Amino acid sequence: GAVVSQHPSWVICKSGTSVKIECRSLDFQATTMFWYRQFPKQSLMLMATSNEGSKATYEQGVEKDKFLINHASLTLSTLTVTSAHPEDSSFYICSANTGQLGNTIYFGEGSWLTVV
Amino acid sequence: QKEVEQDPGPLSVPEGAIVSLNCTYSNSAFQYFMWYRQYSRKGPELLMYTYSSGNKEDGRFTAQVDKSSKYISLFIRDSQPSDSATYLCAMTKIQGAQKLVFGQGTRLTINP
Numbered sequence: 001g002a003v004v005s006q007h008p009s010w011v012i013c014k015s016g017t018s019v020k021i022e023c024r025s026l027d028f029q030a031t032t033m034f035w036y037r038q039f040p041k042q043s044l045m046l047m048a049t050s051n052e053g054s055k056a057t058y059e060q061g062v063e064k065d066k067f068l069i070n071h072a073s074l075t076l077s078t079l080t081v082t083s084a085h086p087e088d089s090s091f092y093i094c095s096a097n098t099g100q101l102g103n104t105i106y107f108g109e110g111s112w113l114t115v116v
Numbered sequence: 117q118k119e120v121e122q123d124p125g126p127l128s129v130p131e132g133a134i135v136s137l138n139c140t141y142s143n144s145a146f147q148y149f150m151w152y153r154q155y156s157r158k159g160p161e162l163l164m165y166t167y168s169s170g171n172k173e174d175g176r177f178t179a180q181v182d183k184s185s186k187y188i189s190l191f192i193r194d195s196q197p198s199d200s201a202t203y204l205c206a207m208t209k210i211q212g213a214q215k216l217v218f219g220q221g222t223r224l225t226i227n228p
Contacts, residue, residue: 006159034215043204043220044160093159095216105150105206105216107159 003027004096006108013115018082021111023094029074030096034105035067038091050077084115119143122205122219130227135192139205139219142186146207146217149181151190154202154221163203164190195226 003026013019023033031052036044048069049057056069066088068080077096081088093110122139129135137151148167152160164179166172166188172179178191188207192199205219 004159041223043218046215049215091157104162104165105208106162107152110157110159112157 004030004094004106004108006094006111008111009109010112011114013084013113015085015115016083018080019084019113020078020080021092021094021113023077023079023096023108025075025096028096028098030077030098031074032097033071033077034095035069035077035079036093036095038093038110040091044093047079052077081113084113086115089113089115117142118220119217120205120207120219123222124220126223126225128225128227129195131195131197133195133226135195135199135224135226137190137192137203137205137222137224139188140186141188141207141217143209143217144183144186145209147210148208149179149188150206150216151177151179152204152206153199154204156201160204197226197228200225 005024005026007022011019033050035047037047038044046059047062050069050071052071052074058064066082071077091110091112093107095105095107097105120141151164153163154160166179166181169181169183176193180189202221202223204221206216208216
């Protein structure tokens with residue numbers, strides 16, 4: 001199946017700093033990527049839809065100034081958590097649509113963020 | 117009412133048993149249905165994908181969609197301890213770059 005790669009897989013940062021997470025589609029071009037957040041034992045919560053070459057579309061309640069999304073190329077989207085706080089500690093996952101017949105969507109391995 | 121309902125479990129069965137996982141949904145516009153498996157601290161892995169009503173089989177896994185009842189199922193035959201994970205159903209309305217609507221996920225444990 002298609003491969004979506006995330007980096008870093010885990011990161012620890014100090015409160016008040018910013019951290020960037022990368023999401024890459026390795027063997028296909030993705031005009032649209034999605035960013036999710038998942039708390040322990042809970043389902044995935046969609047944060048935003050990342051569109052190549054344009055502004056991201058954020059879900060209700062997600063602060064766009066705190067969670068900056070950039071989709072500069074067809075294979076790379078980045079999520080930057082700005083001025084991170086302990087409550088931002090979570091599992092962040094990206095996904096990408098292959099665009100092929102069937103509308104299959106593949107997920108990255110996820111990135112664990114711990115803010116101390 | 118949530119768009120997609122899934123029993124969170126946990127569900128615990130002995131090795132070799134047949135497992136049935138289910139989701140119901142309220143929006144008849146959903147056309148594409150997926151099942152993902154998620155191991156602890158990992159991203160979801162696409163298991164099965166089906167379009168509209170019908171059955172699809174892949175090895176020990178069978179996905180069923182009954183659009184008239186707004187009900188989808190995933191069956192796992194000859195369950196193995198390695199099948200222990202959280203299983204998430206997901207669905208979307210139209211083909212293309214559409215965001216998925218997820219169920220809550222069912223935590224499954226297969227006991228040796």
